[in-house]
Amino acid sequence: MIQPYSRLLLIVYCTFFIFHSLTAQVEKSPARQEGEGPFGKLIIRGVTLVNSTGAPPVGPMDIVVEKNRIVQIKQVGYPGVPIDPKGRPKAASGDKELNCEGMYLMPGFVDMHGHIGGQAQGANAEYVFKLWLGHGITTIRDPSCGNGLDWVLEHRAKSERNEITAPRIKAYTVFGQGAKEPISTPEQARAWVQQNAKRGADGIKFFGAEPNIFRAALEENKKLGLRSACHHAQLEVARMNALATAKAGLTSLEHWYGLPEALFDDKTVQNYPANYNYGNEQNRFEEAGNLWQQAAKPGTDRWNKVMDELIALDFTLDPTFNIYEANRELMLARRAEWHDDYTMPSLWRFYGPSRISHGSYWHSWGTEQEVAWKKNYQLWMEFINEYKNRGGRVTAGSDSGFIYQLYGFAYIRELELLRESGFHPLEVIRAATLKGAEALGMADQIGSVEIGKLADFVIIDQNPLANLKVLYGTGAIHLNDKNEVERVGGVTYTVKDGVVYDAKKLLADVRKMVADAKQKENFEISQPGVAPKPGKISGGKN
Numbered sequence: 001m002i003q004p005y006s007r008l009l010l011i012v013y014c015t016f017f018i019f020h021s022l023t024a025q026v027e028k029s030p031a032r033q034e035g036e037g038p039f040g041k042l043i044i045r046g047v048t049l050v051n052s053t054g055a056p057p058v059g060p061m062d063i064v065v066e067k068n069r070i071v072q073i074k075q076v077g078y079p080g081v082p083i084d085p086k087g088r089p090k091a092a093s094g095d096k097e098l099n100c101e102g103m104y105l106m107p108g109f110v111d112m113h114g115h116i117g118g119q120a121q122g123a124n125a126e127y128v129f130k131l132w133l134g135h136g137i138t139t140i141r142d143p144s145c146g147n148g149l150d151w152v153l154e155h156r157a158k159s160e161r162n163e164i165t166a167p168r169i170k171a172y173t174v175f176g177q178g179a180k181e182p183i184s185t186p187e188q189a190r191a192w193v194q195q196n197a198k199r200g201a202d203g204i205k206f207f208g209a210e211p212n213i214f215r216a217a218l219e220e221n222k223k224l225g226l227r228s229a230c231h232h233a234q235l236e237v238a239r240m241n242a243l244a245t246a247k248a249g250l251t252s253l254e255h256w257y258g259l260p261e262a263l264f265d266d267k268t269v270q271n272y273p274a275n276y277n278y279g280n281e282q283n284r285f286e287e288a289g290n291l292w293q294q295a296a297k298p299g300t301d302r303w304n305k306v307m308d309e310l311i312a313l314d315f316t317l318d319p320t321f322n323i324y325e326a327n328r329e330l331m332l333a334r335r336a337e338w339h340d341d342y343t344m345p346s347l348w349r350f351y352g353p354s355r356i357s358h359g360s361y362w363h364s365w366g367t368e369q370e371v372a373w374k375k376n377y378q379l380w381m382e383f384i385n386e387y388k389n390r391g392g393r394v395t396a397g398s399d400s401g402f403i404y405q406l407y408g409f410a411y412i413r414e415l416e417l418l419r420e421s422g423f424h425p426l427e428v429i430r431a432a433t434l435k436g437a438e439a440l441g442m443a444d445q446i447g448s449v450e451i452g453k454l455a456d457f458v459i460i461d462q463n464p465l466a467n468l469k470v471l472y473g474t475g476a477i478h479l480n481d482k483n484e485v486e487r488v489g490g491v492t493y494t495v496k497d498g499v500v501y502d503a504k505k506l507l508a509d510v511r512k513m514v515a516d517a518k519q520k521e522n523f524e525i526s527q528p529g530v531a532p533k534p535g536k537i538s539g540g541k542n
Contacts, residue, residue: 025147026117029125029155029164034506038067038162038455038498039096043089046076046101047459051449052433054426057465060101064089065455068498073451098493098500100459106429107449108138108456108496110436111167111411112318113254113397116142116152120357121401122346125155127513128400128407129166131342134473134506135408136458138496139168139436139446141397143205143229143254149173153200162499165506168456170440172203172229175217186216193220202440203227206250208236218249227251227441229318232258234278234288238269243306252316252439254397255323256380257288263295265302270294281361289327289372292379298386307383311392316439319384321377321417322410323399328373330365333404334527338474341511343406345523348538351404352528359402362528385422388431394418395439396432412471425465457495462488473507 041064048059060083064072077083083101091097111132117123132140145152149171156169176183179192189209196204203226209217221228230245231254240248242258253259261270270291276283296302310317326333339348354360388394396414400407418428437447445454462470469476470489478488491503518524524536532538 024119025151026119027124027126028151029129029158029166032163032165034130034165034509035162035496035499035501037096037500039065041066041092041095042098042455042498042500043091043095044098044100044105044457044459044495045088046083046099047103047105048463049073049449050104050106050426050429050465052107052430053448053450054430056426057104061105062089063105063449063457065495065498068455070449070451070453070455073449096500098459100493103459103461103492104463104465105449106136106458106464107433107447108167108458108494109136109411109432110396110440110447111137111140111398112252112395112436112439113143113320113323113399114140114167114407115144115146115399115401116140116155116169118146118401121350122344123401123407126165127344127510129164130506130510131406131408131473132167132411133165133494133496133501134491134503134510135411135471136460136491136494136503137167137408137411138456138458138494139170139440139442141170141172141202141229141440143172144174145171145177145201145205149178149196149199149201160497162497165501167496168446170202171200172205172227173199173201175204175206175209183213186212189213189217190220193217193224197221197224197226201226203229203251205254206230206245207233208240211239211244214240214245215248218245222249222251227439229254230258231255232261234270234284237261243309246310246313246315250315252318252395254318255320255399256292259306259317259380259383260291260295262306263302265296265300267294280355280363281358282363282365285324285327285361286365286369286372289369289376292376293372295379298379298382303383307387307390307392311387311390314393316393316395316435317384317387318395318397318439319380319418320397320399320414321381321421322414323403323405324373325405325413325417326403327365328370328377330362330370336404336406336409338406338409338472339404339525342409342473342507342514343525344514345517345521345538347401347406348525351402381417381421384418388423388427393435393438394423394431395436396428409472409474412468415468415471419468425468428468429464455495455498457493458491459493459495460489460491464489473503 044063046060049061060077062076076088117128152171158164159166229252241261243262353362398410400410434447437443475487475489494501494503526532526538
């Protein structure tokens with residue numbers, strides 16, 4: 001429920017509730033029919049290991065898993081030399097062996113911003129889960145529990161028992177969700193936080209609140225040992241920016257809102273035009289594209305002070321670069337090749353220009369807006385890369401299901417954008433794995449390939465450090481020695497909790513779901529404002 005003290009905050013929460021379908025659940029995930037295991041013993045043979053601790057690749061390695069735990073990691077030879085079987089872990093009758101010689105193995109990916117579908121998008125749980133697992137994502141943080149906390153907790157428990165085909169789930173309830181009366185005092189905030197913890201949530205997702213209430217909620221949440229995330233909405237960021245909330249106990253920043261505001265040194269609010277209206281999403285996102293240029297410049301005292309304080313607070317930045325990429329190159333995001341086979345008709349309609357659907361703010365989006373956002377990205381990426389270099393924690397999150405960003409595919413794009421920011425490929429993989437695990441308080445269980453940790457792996461027959469594009473489900477373009485174009489890559493196996501999934505089979509299931517939906521609607525993708533072929537249906541809103 002929403003505090004009556006702030007009509008503006010009411011708008012923020014109502015907007016979120018409408019667009020994230022908090023009261024409307026998507027179809028539940030069916031019982032698991034995919035994947036093999038867990039096994040009494042699983043031996044993965046001959047991989048080149050990227051363990052995500054910062055160590056360079058090494059191989060060939062054999063990795064032994066018992067049920068869902070890593071029990072042995074052994075180097076079994078040298079590159080380019082036949083492996084002597086005498087020195088390898090032995091398999092007994094009934095053990096499972098997976099021949100992965102020449103393949104690369106990494107820890108399972110952690111998507112720190114993974115909304116589990118949405119009724120408005122027409123994206124049900126099975127569709128979303130298979131896209132995630134098909135791209136090696138074995139853990140997600142749901143930053144809002146948009147299908148309701150009970151729904152998410154049910155799926156979290158089923159995933160823990162491997163009863164459904166799904167990543168591991170962490171549930172962060174949106175602040176105030178399910179409250180029986182308006183939260184208008186710090187005492188009510190503390191009581192809601194206590195109840196949220198009792199119900200089993202892993203943390204809280206904030207958008208902003210009156211400062212005394214915000215501080216009370218963060219303090220109580222921290223006292224209970226839970227974590228928190230915040231999208232610092234413009235309607236409240238002037239009262240508490242990213243530095244203020246970090247000092248109050250917030251553990252992670254989503255996107256980037258709140259950071260430029262913390263870096264203001266000649267103003268206290270952004271330069272809003274006189275005709276600005278936050279309810280008009282083109283206004284909202286167009287002006288957001290000018291924010292970083294209004295902040296303190298790199299290397300200035302203010303820039304350094306804010307960065308140093310956030311690092312000292314062990315604060316996590318989860319930039320979700322991908323979700324705003326259409327702002328700097330709309331055609332790039334809109335024409336991504338995977339939309340043809342993997343985007344549901346309902347989701348394609350949701351993406352299109354609209355004054356109603358969240359993130360569909362393409363009312364008149366052109367060169368000037370894109371150029372401003374490109375400058376925005378340059379400064380934003382510089383801050384994120386420097387933050388990492390100074391010892392700050394940066395993670396990988398996608399926020400898929402909006403702004404032409406598709407589950408799974410958008411996450412791999414996020415890895416590419418971290419690389420663009422200046423991360424070494426090994427740093428990219430570490431952000432996607434160990435840093436996410438640290439931010440979730442799970443680094444003793446997941447995030448790196450080490451003895452005693454859970455068996456969560458991404459296995460691929462190409463070198464992702466040489467080209468992150470090989471991780472896309474559509475693979476990477478390669479011209480072979482015969483002058484023939486071929487596709488290489490795509491995750492081969494995703495191992496979650498000791499269960500081995502054929503990643504390409506999961507994506508084939510998704511392609512069939514999409515093909516069936518298109519056939520049922522007689523639908524084909526066409527571009528906004530362009531009529532579909534005769535006899536076909538496209539465009540328009542739901």
